[in-house]
Amino acid sequence: MTAQATISNPPALGTLLSGEAKTLAGWAGQFESRRFAFHIAVIVVGAGCYGAAMGWWRAPMQALFVGIKFPLIILLTTLGNALLNAMLAPLLGLNISLRQSLLAVLMSFAITAAILGAFSPLLAFVVWNTPPMTPDVKSTTAYALIKLLHVVVIAFAGIAGNVRLFQLLAQLGGSRRVAQRVLLAWLAVNLFLGSQLTWIARPFIGAPRLPVVFLREHALSSNFFENVFQTLDWLVSPEPPNQPGQKP
């Protein structure tokens, strides 16, 4: 199949989503700029649409901001860990190149983004049916429902992407055990970086009392894990918490 056909033909996305391991392994083995651009485009459009649906509840501008930030987080996570992922794979028994590991991770994120993109109209519909944000929105059922919906959809998309990645790694390495090891290592490092990038890129859903901004004023002044530890500390501490994430 030519690159033109791969991109313009709808089955290209179908092949990606159905996770035909042999085809995906072939894609990972041979860099093709148009296919690479196609994967990037799927991430930008899919995750962008989902981000827009996520931010739309707060304001149209928030939708635009989150539509930009969401794919950016995915792409920065992929690039930020590219070198580390490429080193971990051979060390854990999967002898693949930097290009192959980068393309494999990119394809799994493209699958995740495609699923997210597919769910974005549904989410937009839910948001459209939800009453506008009020100052006490965080204590409403609608807020809890939308948050839960995001968790379910993102978890489903993430699991699907990783299942496909596992199949691809097993095909590339010829061993499910090795593929499992590499997948777990990649998951760990991608979650580590991804969670911090997501923390920096707040807000996503937004809050009515806070202005609509691309990044919060002190976006780089705290980190995700520090905040988790502080929250845990506050939970066991007799003193009432101030604001988790607030700098001392």
Add this chain to the structure above:
Amino acid sequence: MNMNPPLPVPPQIPPPGYGPRPLGDDPAERVPITNPIAAIEAILRQPRRLMYSLRQPGAGGLIAGMLFVAVVCSLIYGVVVGSFSGHEQWWAAPVKISVGLLISTLICLPSLYIFACLSGSQARLAEMFGLVAGLLMLMTLLLVGFAPVAWLFSQSTEHVAWMGALHLLFWFVATIFGVRFLNAAFAHSNARSSAGLNTWIVIFMLVMLQMSAALRPLIGRSEEFLPSASEKKFFLSHWADCMDASYKHRSRGND
């Protein structure tokens, strides 16, 4: 009493890949490593090729190349460590980290050789030096892999203790992979037991941890390049002090 003669037991056939194959039995492992880039490629993808090359005459160039890579990589990671505080730490942290790693290795090398000999290993001192150079190279390569993540976190926090814990985590993961390489290489040296090597690994890690306390500050700032004689501390005591200072800092913030 059971008088039946015991059934003959067929010889056990080891499964493929079980036990160390002799180094160099694959022609690809005998391809010489001619430059540091090839050494990096080999340690990640063909560690047996590197082990084989270290046993060949004239491995000095390869060892020097690996040490060069380790120094360059530790300098790169050091810059990321120094980016937390900036100022003089831009150059002080990289220098301290690369020098600290080299000194730790030199301090521990004789004991590795002794432990190896006690375990029945046939490896020569030069080969041991090469294996430790490989360990250092792999460790520092992985640290460079972690560098983008470390940099992002160093720009997102003001807590020295938190950054220290993060760098320690990355160092620990990198060391585990380095130690795996050393263990794999040690298995080819005819050693009867790996107890000596395991003991040495613990010693090596303790030395590196203590080196981080002896060369402090690596992350935060100080008026002095190195702690004075009266400020010498064991690394656990230094960590406890850091945690305490961090806790007090946060408690003040909660007032």
